[in-house]
Amino acid sequence: MSGITLTNVTKVYTEADVTTKALDNLSLSVEPGEFVAIIGPSGSGKSTFLSIAGALLQPRLKVMIDGEDIATLSEKKLSYARLSKIGFILQTSNLLPYLTVIDQLLVVKKMSGKITPEDREFAKELLTDIGLGEKMNKYPHQLSGGERQRTAIARSFMNDPKIILADEPTASLDTKRAHEVVSLIAKEVKARKKAAVMVTHDERMLRYCDRVYRIEDGILTQES
Ligand code: ADP
Ligand code: MG
Numbered sequence: 001m002s003g004i005t006l007t008n009v010t011k012v013y014t015e016a017d018v019t020t021k022a023l024d025n026l027s028l029s030v031e032p033g034e035f036v037a038i039i040g041p042s043g044s045g046k047s048t049f050l051s052i053a054g055a056l057l058q059p060r061l062k063v064m065i066d067g068e069d070i071a072t073l074s075e076k077k078l079s080y081a082r083l084s085k086i087g088f089i090l091q092t093s094n095l096l097p098y099l100t101v102i103d104q105l106l107v108v109k110k111m112s113g114k115i116t117p118e119d120r121e122f123a124k125e126l127l128t129d130i131g132l133g134e135k136m137n138k139y140p141h142q143l144s145g146g147e148r149q150r151t152a153i154a155r156s157f158m159n160d161p162k163i164i165l166a167d168e169p170t171a172s173l174d175t176k177r178a179h180e181v182v183s184l185i186a187k188e189v190k191a192r193k194k195a196a197v198m199v200t201h202d203e204r205m206l207r208y209c210d211r212v213y214r215i216e217d218g219i220l221t222q223e224s
Contacts, residue, residue, distance in 0.1 A: 010024060053163075109158065
């Protein structure tokens with residue numbers, strides 16, 4: 001199974017004398033080509049979920065990413081898995097101010113080796129797909145907020161990861177741009193057969209997703 005599977009995952013934070021159960025026996029499976037939403041209020045466990053699904057936090061059991069049990073991976077293999085198998089889209093685009101749009105994508109390739117002509121072609125293809133064909137040589141300050149977030153989406157696909165994880169990708173956008181951005185994520189997830197999860201507290205974005213779950217106090221339940 002090449003998507004992502006979490007089975008009975010619990011995460012407890014302990015800080016001083018306080019323990020918080022951020023995830024309570026959570027199970028979820030997302031297949032390639034599926035776009036799943038998790039909705040929940042602030043503090044419900046959404047970011048903790050993404051940290052575990054994205055192999056930033058290592059649970060004792062049981063998270064399978066692209067057929068690999070991440071609990072058994074060394075720190076080195078874990079960071080390789082993050083780089084090669086997972087694309088992250090965050091609340092703000094986190095673009096580098098001194099790089100052009102196309103270089104924002106190519107820098108990802110540079111981290112894992114050197115940039116080939118095929119990489120450059122793939123970056124152009126992604127940017128054209130996402131409506132930024134005319135903006136490839138612009139700098140972040142020359143783009144709108146929606147265009148910056150679309151650049152971040154294209155960047156998350158650059159390593160051809162199996163999994164796309166989005167943490168409130170519309171948090172800094174107006175309604176029109178938010179719809180644009182999430183519909184583009186949905187389109188690329190389908191076209192490129194990624195297993196994708198978006199956490200959000202924006203109900204309006206759920207129409208683009210195949211399944212919707214709600215998380216409250218770390219407990220996940222399916223809504224539709
Ligand atoms: P959300 O993203 O839905 O706002 P989080 O996953 O960030 O929720 O947090 C879930 C719960 O875990 C909250 O009660 C939060 O205070 C707590 N929490 C999150 N991260 C930590 C941490 N590093 N240490 C201690 N408690 C944490
Ligand atoms: Mg959060």
